[in-house]
Amino acid sequence: MSRQRERQSTEGQQHFRSSRRVEKLCHPPSDGSLATEMASECGDRCTLINIGQSFEGREMKVIKITSNSSTGNKSAVFVEGGAHAREWISPVFVNNLIYKLIIEYGVDSSVTLMLDNYDWYILPLVNPDGYQYSHDSERYWRKNRATTIFRDCVGVDLNRNFPSFGMSDPVYSKHPCEDTYGGPFPGSEPETKNLVKFLLGVDKLHVFLSFHSYSKMILIPWSHKMKPTTHHSALKTAGMAAANAMEAANGGKWVVGLAGELLSYNAAGTSLDWAYANTEAKFVFTFEMPPSRSPPGFVLPESSIKSVVDTTWPGVTTLIKTIINTPALEDKYFVSKGSSKGKDMCYCEIIFMLLFTFCYI
Template identity: 35%
Template sequence: MRFSLLIFAGLLAIATAKSYDGYQVLTVVPKTEAEVAMVRKSATHLELDQWTDPKAVGAPIDFLVAPEKFTSFKKFLNHKRINFSVKMVDVQKVIDEQAAQHATSKSSRAFDHTAYHDLQEIYNILDGVGSDFPSLISHYTAGTTYEGRDIRVTAVSSGGGGSRDAIWIDCGIHAREWVSPATCQWILDQLTSGYGSDAAITTMMDTYDFHIMTVTNPDGYAYTWNSDRLWRKNRVPYQGCHGTDDNRNFDSNFGGPGTSNNPCSDTYHGPSAFSEAETQAVRDAVLALGSRARMFITIHSYSQYWMTPYGYDYVLPANYDEQYRVAGIAVSALTAVHGTQFVYGNIADVIYLASGGSSDWAYDSAGIQYAYALELRDTGNWGFLLPPEQIVPTGEETWAGIMAAINAMQ
């Protein structure tokens, strides 16, 4: 393992100011379009946090339900005879257990992939503090967010003077999706430790430069560690509420379907396209690569999807058949590692209409012909609270899929 940052003594639990005591995660399975519409209407009325919204009728929809709303929602579902089950009985208990696990192990372990890491731990590694990252890794600041937190792109190259084709990978644009930054850390580790010792990685790094944004939404991610574990957006204040959904803030049918103009909504698109420092940082770093950028991958969780543009329209991109072919090869390689099943296809058909997304922008505006949005493990048993013991297998299978996709490009 190439990471060897020694964590300073002292315990740091995940102190969540917002309590989720008694909150439950319910999985609802509507059997008809009418039932889907009724469930969504009820969830909107009760102001439930909808964690997933799959396209297919009969697919499960996950909701985070506060204790004071559970009785009303359950009564509605029973009255309409809509099937549901409780996936998580007490959300706060799961959060507390993971916080205790982190606190217990933090003082005695080196930086590795068996636990989630807070923002400072991640940045220490990117800065090379106490680490044995090879000298081939360097980082630069692509922009600055609020609260003084910088957004970093780590450039990994074995040479070539910046003339090689480039692969873009970003993680953590949604704050609560912790397995996403953990996966970017895994990828960085594989690239740096595998060069010169793993033939496939060595060949890949002698062919491509990698540009990796490990934590795309650092102020939001930090907030999930110290205030609200299930926060999604960034932390910029707008009209009495906080946060823009950065993945609705790109100039790709900005403000269209799947977004909200309500600053209190989890899908608030922001006041204008690229109003946010995070999206500006992605835009500027990607455009700086110019024609060198061959593949764009943005990594989310959860639901196990490998998706192509478009999210803002049901119309398929001109090269959809080629993107779909490569996605199929990637998913086959991913599944071969641990048997994890992924669905692949365009965003609008696989999940829902979502405008202002980064992968649509990467294809339309940056001209990157292979643009993908990934949703990692799982399918709802843990959701955004994926246990840390699943970090390594998630990293292993995701990296296998990405390598296969890169090698399949024409």
């Protein structure tokens, strides 16, 4: 690194590490202003992309972070946080991820590797309305703040609203008063629509990461049924590498597997399943961040925030390094962009074709 670059980096770090910045990183506001500030201070490596508004009109801002080198041929990583309002550690971690990618490029070898290999698109707060409501009124609020057919029952669970498989399954709620209400129809919510539209426009999306809490699990698809995907082995291997790295960093034991295996329930309409089925990304993971149990559950003590961020970080760097070293996953069952059909349909079609051929030859 040149001396001038070194000085710029140091000045940047001092600025970023002001007490006000640390406070905002631990308590990110719902208006997206933290990502806006960081993007404006990061120079031409960062671009802020407004992907639309939430139900209550808050802007949803994706920050794109690149390296200094040409970005023409790079694949992309997408990271989302804050889909569930009460899981405050999720947007905290994702904002810290943005911060590290901005200030530690050219300083930390892992960050440099991650940015030299990928362009990063990061949305720290998928559900800004619910997040604000969780701060103002109900700490354990989960859904967005959309009105429903019942005046007294507000909100849709955004992580049950993606137009993926299993929306007809009984594993997401059709009742507006329940916490896992999947909405009047798949993809009904403005937050989901904005994200789906944006992700379908990202070229060469290779990795999709979603951050939730709690339980110290790394979930891999499928989540709507207890059945592995064709890429299960590669996903499990990469997930285990991340889990081992977090344990080595004193983050305790993490487990890796299907939602149905680890949580004892399947979940339909998740961003995880949707991303796997409808985008080029086959390396898709949901981190259920610490703690492992309740209490403290969703209400992590202030004193734990730093250690959770610090011990989760090696999981992300190790995961990305493992993916970089894994050959591209075959995508023979990929469904065209925008289609709500899935791989099950492809399997059926293949079986039908085989039967048809067998019967008529």
